[in-house]
Amino acid sequence: MKAIYSLFLVFALVLVALLGAGAGGMHYLFGVIIPYVAVVLFVAGFVMRVIRWGKSPVPFRIPTTCGQEFSLPWIKQNKIDNPSTTWGVILRMFFEIVLFRSLFRNTRVELHDGPKLAYASNKWLWLFALLFHYSFLTIFLRHMRLFTEPVPGFFQALESVDGMLQIGVPSLYLTDVVIVVAATYLFLRRVVIPQVRYVSLPADYFPLFLILGIVLSGIFMRYFVKTDIVSVKELTMGLVTFHPRIPEGVGTIFYIHVFLVSVLLIYFPFSKLMHMGGVFLSPTRNLANNNRMKIHVNPWNYPVKVHTYEAYEDEFREKMVEAGLPVEKPLEQQPENKE
C-alpha cells in the first residue's frame, strides 16, 4: 500500500508537468522558475539542515570501535576500523563514504534445526547500493556538459567512458542501465524481504520512484522521444548564466524530466536523503578512539549532586573503625547531629 501511494504520487507529479508544461504551455514556469526555486530551496535547505545538526554539540566521544585499539606497542592496532589519529579517522570515513565499508560487513542470519544459527554472507545490498550511488554520481556529472561551455575534458571523457559500448544511436550509457537495475533491486528488496517491507515507510518508496521517474524520463528523452539537444543546452546555459530563455523545440518530456528533478531537489533536505550529509557527521564514525589519550570536553557539562566520601564516612565510621578500616576523622569527633 505504502509503495502504491508513493507510486501514484510520482505519477501525479508527472501529470502535473504534462498538463502544465505540455497542455498548458507554461514553459517558463516549468523550465525556469521551478528549477530556480528548487535549486535555491535545495541549497538553503541542505545548508540549514547541516547547520541545525552542527548546532547540537557532541558531548561525548563515542566512536564504535571495529578493531583492535591503540594499546601496547607490541599489539597491532587496526588503524582504520579503530583509528586513534585524525588520519585514521579520515581513512575510516573514506572507506565508509566511498566504499560503504560497514554495509560490506552485512550478513544474513539463518535458523537451522539443531538448534543452529548461521550467518550467511549477504553483500547484495552493498553491491547494488554502490552501483546505484555511483551511477547516480556519474549521471549527475555527465549532465554538467549541459551547464558548461566549453565542456571541460573531464566531463567529455566521462561521457565517452560511460558510452563506450557504442550500442545504438545515440550510444547507450552504461550508467542508465545500471541505475535502473540497481534502483529496481532496491525497490524489490523492500517489497520482497519481509523484514524490510515491515519497516519501510512511504518516505522510503517515494524517493526511489521519483529517482526512477527521473531516470526513465531521461532515458525516454534520449533514446525514444528525441528532443533537440541544442535547444536544451541553450536553455540550461541560460539558467546557469542567469539569462534564462525558452528556446523553440524543447519537448514536453524535457519539462517532465526537469520537474521531477526539481521535486527531488526540494524534497531532499527534508527527507532521509540527507543521509548524504549526515554520514559525515555521524559521531560513531568520525571521531578518533583516543578517548583516554585526550580529554574530550562537553560544552554543556554541569555540576551534579554526588555522595561525598565525608558523607559516606559519617554514615559508616563506626563500622569502619571496628573493621580496622582507616578513617579521616576519629570516632570521638563524630558530629552530634548524625541521624
Added chain:
Amino acid sequence: MATPKPQELFASINHRPPKKDWMDVPVEIKPGRYCYAANPKSLEIVGFPHAREWNPLDDDWKLPENWKEIIIQGIKERLERFRSFKIFMDICVRCGACADKCHFFIGSGDPKNMPVLRAELLRSIYRGEFTRAGKILGRFAGARDLTPEVIKEWWYYFFQCTECRRCSVFCPYGIDTAEITIIGRELLNLLGLNIDWIATPVANCYRTGNHLGIQPHAFKDMIDFFCDDIEEITGIRPEPSFNKKGADILFITPSGDVFADPGTYTCMGYLMLFHYLKEEYGLEVTWSTYASEGGNFGFFTSHEMMKRLNAKMYMEAKRLGVKWILGGECGHMWRVIHQYMATMQHDTMGDLDFLEEPVSPITGTRFENARATKMVHIVEFTADLIKHGKLKLDKSRNDNLIMTFHDSCNPSRGMGLLEEPRYIIKNTCNHFYEMPENTIREQTFCCGGGAGLNAGENEELRMMGGLPRANAVKYVHEKYGVNMLGCICAIDRAVLPNLMDYWVPGVQVTGIHELVGNALLLPGEQERETNLRGEPLPGKEDM
C-alpha cells in the same frame, strides 16, 4: 511463567513479521520478557522524579498529569544536547542491514526488536512533534501521535535492548541504537518509569559505594574470606590494603566480582596477582570501600546519574593520593571509563593533574593510550607483565580447560580491547579455540543480560537474547570440546552460566584473572591440589 524448554523456544522463533503495520500493533507486555517496576524508595534516594508504585501489567501506569509535556520537552532538550540523537533521528534510510544483527531480534523474532524499528518507535514521535513534514503529512511521513500506549511500548522495548552496539557496526551511517535506547530510557526516567534491577543498584551504589549495597566492613570481610580460600589452596595469604593513602595504585572492580560465583574466583585472581606484585616488586595496590563499584548502572538511567556515580572514582583517587587507577574486568564499566569518565568529571577534576601518567613500575611500560585519563584496564596491565616475563606462570594447571573467549560488547565496540585478553589466555592456558568470526571481536554477541537486564523475572527474554552467543559456544563445544567460556565482564559472569546451562550444558564461565590466579606461581606457595574453585588440578584427580 516458566521459561520454555530450549527446543520449544527455538522452534517458536519466527522472523517473519506480521501482516499488520507495526503502528497498528499495540504493545503487549509479556511476562518473562519484562523486568519489574522500580521500587519507589530507590528512586527517591537519588531524587528521581515521580517515584510511585506501579505495575507494568496494569492498564493505568499512573503517569504524571503533564507527562506529554515532560516527554516533548525532554526530547527537545536532548536534541539540543546530542548531535548523535539529532542525526540518528534524521538520516536512517531503513535499509534493514541492522535488522537481523540484534540478538534480541534473532532470539525472539519480535519485529520491534529490529534495531531500526526500535529506533522508529522514538523517531515516529520525533517526526510528529518536531518536523514539519510529520506535522502536516502525519502517518504518510512516518509520524504518529504520542499516547500512553507509545510510552508503554517504549518502556517495553527500550528495556529489551542491552545497548551492545552490534547494530551500529553494520549501519552504513553508524547509527547507534545504544544512543537511542540511552535517550529513550532517560525520557522514561523523567516519568518515573524505571526497572528495579537498575534503580535499586543505583540507589545502593550512591549510598554505600556499590550496587549490591555492601557496607564497608562487609566488603572487607568478603575480601578476607577470599584470602582465607587462597591461603587454604596455596598456603599463602594475600594481605590486601583498603582505603590506604599513599598506595601506588587504586584498584576498582565491579562489586559483582566480590559477591557471586564465578566472579569471586576472578576476584581471587586479582588478589593473588597483587600479592605477587607486592612480594616480588613492592607494588602497593589498594582497594576502596567508598569507590567499591566499577560498574555504573547510572549509565542505564541517565547521563546525569552516570556522572553522579562515576564521580567517586577520581574523588577517591585524589583523596588517597595514588598515582593512577587500575580497573577490573567489566564491560559497561569500561565503556563509561573509556568514553565518558574524564569528559564528565572535567568540570570538577580538570585535567587530572593530581594523578600521574600511568607507567607500570614493574616493566616501565608507559600506558600511552591512557595518558590523559590515567586509568588502565587490568588486562592491558597483566598482558604487559606477561610480555615482559614478569609473572611466573604454570599453564598446565589450567590444562583441564578447553577455552574459548567471549568478547564483551563494550570493551570490543566501545574500546577495541581484543588482543590483550587473548594474549593472557594463551599464556595461561594450553587449549584455546575461537568461536566463528561473525560472533567474536567487533561482531560479538551480547550475553543477553547487559544494560541492567539480568533480572530473574525476564529469564525468557535473556535466554532468547543470549541464543546467538550460546549457539556460537555450542559450535566450539561440539567441535573442540570447549568446556570453559572466558570473558572480561562481571555481567557476563553473572549471566552466562545460566545461559550455558540452558543452551549448552557442560560449559562453565570464567574471568580471565581466574586463569591468571590458577597459573600464577606465588613465591613460597605450597604444592596446590585444587584450583580456585576447589576442583582437583589436572593430574591430581585421584589423590
